[in-house]
Structures are given as structure tokens and as C-alpha cells.
Amino acid sequence: MDNDTLWLIVGFLGQGLFSARFLVQWLASERQKRSVIPTMFWYFSIFGGVTLLVYSIHKQDPVFILGQGMGLLIYFRNLYFVLRHPRAGDDSGQA
Template identity: 55%
Template sequence: MEKGLLALGFIAQGLFSARFLVQWIASERVGKSVVPLSFWFLSVAGGGLLLVYAILRRDPVFIVGQAGGLLIYIRNVCLIYKERFAKRESADEE
């Protein structure tokens, strides 16, 4: 169980850290700071797995930190989709 838990922790941290690489590459491509949707999906995936890891480790500080962040990441994804839906609706009305 311990090796599996350790593997989960490293996979989760890898996903969570990959979001910064994705954001950096996206920003370099357009020459300004941008936050692509994939950044938020990696945040949700990595944060969610890190929350599972924290729960399995029974670490209350880590649990609270990851749970709070996860709510913010999910909310950002919702806001992005809400904006995209509104833009499509307005384009369809024209």
C-alpha cells in the first residue's frame, strides 16, 4: 500500500506541476501571459489526486489546502465555460 500511495503522490504532483509548463509554453507562443483551459484541467486533476493522497495520508493541513484550491480550480473552469456559452449564444442571435 505504501508504494502505491507514494506512486499516487508523485503522479498527482507531476500533473499539478505540469500546469505551469503548459501555461509557460502557451504564454511564450502568444508573447503575453495567458492561462489556457488545459492549465485549469491539470489543476483539477492534480489537485483532486493530491486531495485523495492527503486524505489517504490523513494529513488535515494538506487536506484543507488541497480542498480549498480544488474549489477555486473547478470554479474557474465553470466560469470559462459560462463565458464561452454566452459568446456562442450572442453569436447565434446575430
């Protein structure tokens, strides 16, 4: 496998992880019959965002780097809030 193919796989992996967060959110909301954002949404956001940031740095795309970098700050901060202040009886993180 050549270097370009490897980086293409990294990019698609990152996009897949990032996109999976919407599937996780949708399934959790359907299960609870209300709109929820499960904890796994933030994990997928972080893992996908980090992977896409690495890919965008490799591609030297400043727009993509800025977008993913700023998004990661928000995802980490939201995960911090979820883990620091869990809601009693809220099982929205169970997706």
C-alpha cells in the same frame, strides 16, 4: 508492489499533474507572447488537485487536505467561468 509504494506513486502522479499546469501556462504564454492562462491549466489543476487530495486524505494530513480542498473549489469555479463565458477570438485555451 506493496501498499506504501502504490500510495507513493499516487502522490508523485498527483504532484506531476499539478506541476504540469505551470508548463502548460508557460508554453501558452510563450506562444502568444503575453501572459495567458489556457483552459488546460484548470484541467491539470483539477486532476492534480483531486489526486493530491486523495493522497492527503490517505496520509491524514489536515493541512494538506484543507489546502487541496480549498484549491479545488477555486479551480472548478474558474473552469466553470471559462466554459460558460468563452471569449470570442481568444485561443488561450489551445495549449
